[in-house]
Amino acid sequence: MRYLFLIPVFTLLTVAFRKSDTQTAWVRINWLGYQPTGSKVAVWGSKIDEPLQRFQVIEAKTGRVMYDHQAGKAYGTYGPFRQSYRLDFSAFRKPGTYYLKTGVVRSPEFRIAEDVYEGAADFCLRYMRQQRSGYNPYLKDSCHTHDGYTMYGPMPDSTHVDVSGGWHDASDYLQYSTTSANATYHLLAAYRDFPDVFADKHQANGLEGSNAIADVLDEARWGLDWLLKMHPTDNWLFNQLADDRDHMGMRIPKEDDFYGKGFERPVYFCTGQPQGLFRYKNRTTGVASTAGKFSSAFALGYQLLRPQDPAFANRLQHRAQTAYALGLQKPGACQTAPGRAPYFYEEDNWTDDMELASVELYNVGQARGQLKQDYLNKAIAYAGQEPVTPWIKNDTARHYQWYPFINIGHYELAKQLKAKQRQEIISYYITGIDTIWQKAKNNAFYRAIPFIWCSNNLTVSFAIQCYWYRKLTGDTQYAQLEQACFDWLFGCNPWGTSFVYGLPSWGDTPVDPHSAFTHLKNYPIDGGLVDGPVFGSIYRNLIGITLKDPDEYAEFQSDLVVYHDDYGDYSTNEPTMDGTASLVYLLAAKQAEKNAPRKR
CATH class of the missing domain: 2.60.40.10 (Immunoglobulins)
Known part of the structure; x- marks a missing residue:
């Protein structure tokens, strides 16, 4: 329905x-x-x-x-x-x-x-609630309650730790710290920046009913609770729950019994070294990319939740500092662990994560004097190491190679600086935006974001970067480029379709996504943002893709780019939790501009 x-x-x-x-x-x-x-x-x-x-x-x-x-x-x-x-x-x-x-x-x-745009951000929260692990309010049932047993940690392998909860990452049921922390941060930032946009129609457990807390904050709290389990002590930090053994078949989430230890699933410790239990290994070089994401989410959570739950907020504040310390100890990128297939999240950057963590710890306000200034100085130094998110400068990238797809730290840092320092940070944003613009202005869709896996996630992130630049400067020269990215997501694209399931209800939107919920039970995945179009060259070389129905968009496919609303295409039509969380922020920003005068 x-x-x-x-x-x-x-x-x-x-x-x-x-x-x-x-x-x-x-x-x-x-x-x-x-x-x-x-x-x-x-x-x-x-x-x-x-x-x-x-x-x-x-x-x-x-x-x-x-x-x-x-x-x-x-x-x-x-x-x-x-x-x-x-x-x-x-x-x-x-x-x-x-x-x-x-x-x-x-x-x-x-x-x-x-x-x-009224209510659109809240609509996408439906998908976030449906992605919950532990207790799932959509199914009104529990799943994955026995997670998990450790791998690669300082404790003996197969040691039980309680890491039940959080969100399933996409249409599979793996759970990643990196995407979950980024999603949590976006939800928190959406509430911080646009508190009046969100309704209160659900309880903390996701069931219907008011609890005097905005639903977006309830959802962010669900993410924070799981992240605390994944960083349970000062020196323990976990990066991933389950692996691609999950992909053996589609099913509605339940207790999985194929990981070798009852209903428990493996939880991978952040070692800073390459990992992979089977044929394939990742290229991990450190811990900082994961640790920085934890720290920034915890620090922002502390700032927002302290008035209503000071005890919980203090836990967040402490863990923000301990996660940050682990990032300092082991600089480098922490990639997800592959299993029996060669696909994994190949994150190669980490200074952007530590930049954001540094500025959010500065914002926490607990540090004083030189220590507080040290956080700001570190943020500035990290910002200079990655002024432009690398995918912007290239026409392709490996899967999640530069993640998050936007340098959030630049926006948070620029707000704290003045004069020349502030302008320097802002220049990083405009350099990236103008790089895209110089290519985008040559086609009618103003499109220059590469059609790699999760191109819609990149599109959301780039639109947010344009929005943040406009808010920092008042400069509207890229306003049409910003809007073109937004319009692309909701139908102004070669296929004429919105890429968000059920949004809007009267439009052409995905109806056959790569999702067990729809494929097995015809359950709607309202609000889920699908991966989006990919280069034809990528699509032709992927493993295991077979369309199950005639392609209703066949005449709009091209050698350049393809998109299929078909369960068989996991590359273009699979919804993602983290992309949807980022979209919640963008939709909240669009709704908040109601009645706001804008220059052309």
Whole structure:
């Protein structure tokens, strides 16, 4: 069943017009709609090289032409299209329901209104709750309650430790500290920056009912509780729960009995050395990438939870410091452990994580004098070691090689600095943004983010980076690039589909994701952000992908990039927990801009 995510009640918009056998052109829009004062751009793409002179905004109810404008610049070939144009109607601001028309081609209907993003961030929290391990409120049942037994630690292998809880990482049931800590931080930051956006309709255990705490904070607390289990003592830090033996078959989450020790699953200790129990090994060089993520999540959790639960907050504050100390002791990147397949999270950077941890410990305010200044100085030094997140400078990367996909520390650090130091940190953001812009401005979708695995996660992160740059500086020169990334996620892409399950309920969204919930039980995975399109060259070389149904987007695939709404495609259509958590932040930011005047 699909659910409406919007709080206001209004008539549902009509679904996209189905193509005819002779259709050669399409208009792609953001299914969620557009805010009156924001950037409003659709993309027209044609299978033949034909010119487009003008387009019109038509009022859906009356059929009246409300806005008529030149189509502007021809952008040429992109993906499946031989010709393309950007249809910019930002100057039209009247609220209402409309569609665009170019000759005989018309777009789906869309709304222009202040509240078009209302409730969207809360909608995506549905997926986070569904991903819970331990007690799962969606299933109203428990799973993985016996986790786990240790590997690689200072204790004897197979020692039991209690690490039940947290979130399953994607459609499999592995759990990673690195993605969980990053997701927790994004949820905490969303509440800190946009507290009025979120509702209180669920209890701490995820079941329906108010508990006087915003649902996003309940979800972040669920993440923090598990991270504390994964860092239970000053010197113990665990990186991963389970491994790719999980992939032997799809199932609804339960107690897994195929890891060799009853219902327990292996939990991998952070050693700072390469790991892998079977044929494949990772290339781990240290602990700091994981430790830094733990520290920053704990430090921000302390700042937000101290008023309501000081005892818990003090635990977070202590663990923020002990995790940070482990990062200092063993600098380097801590990758996830592969099993019987060659795929793992190949994170190679770590100074960005320690930068964020340093500035958040500075923000905690417990340190005084020189110690407090030391945190700030370390943050500045770490920032200089990775001014631009490396994937931005390249057209490809290994899986999760540069993670998180945004340097969060730059934003938090810039807020604490003044004058020349502040401008230096901000320059790191603009360098990255302009690198993308110089390539993106040459195609109608303003697209230059590489189509690697989890390209949607990169898109969300880059949109947030553009947003943070705009907030730090007031500079709006990249506002359309920022909006183009957002629009891409919700339908303004070659396939004309939103990449978020069920969002919006009237739009073209994934219906057949690579998910056991939908595949086995037809359970909706509301709010889940799927991986997104990949380069055709990547898709053709992946192991074990076979589409189970005819490809409804076949005519929009290209040698450049492919996307399939098909259970058989784990590379483009698998939802991810951490990508969804990042999207919660972005959607909260968009909703919070309601009624905010913006320059064009």
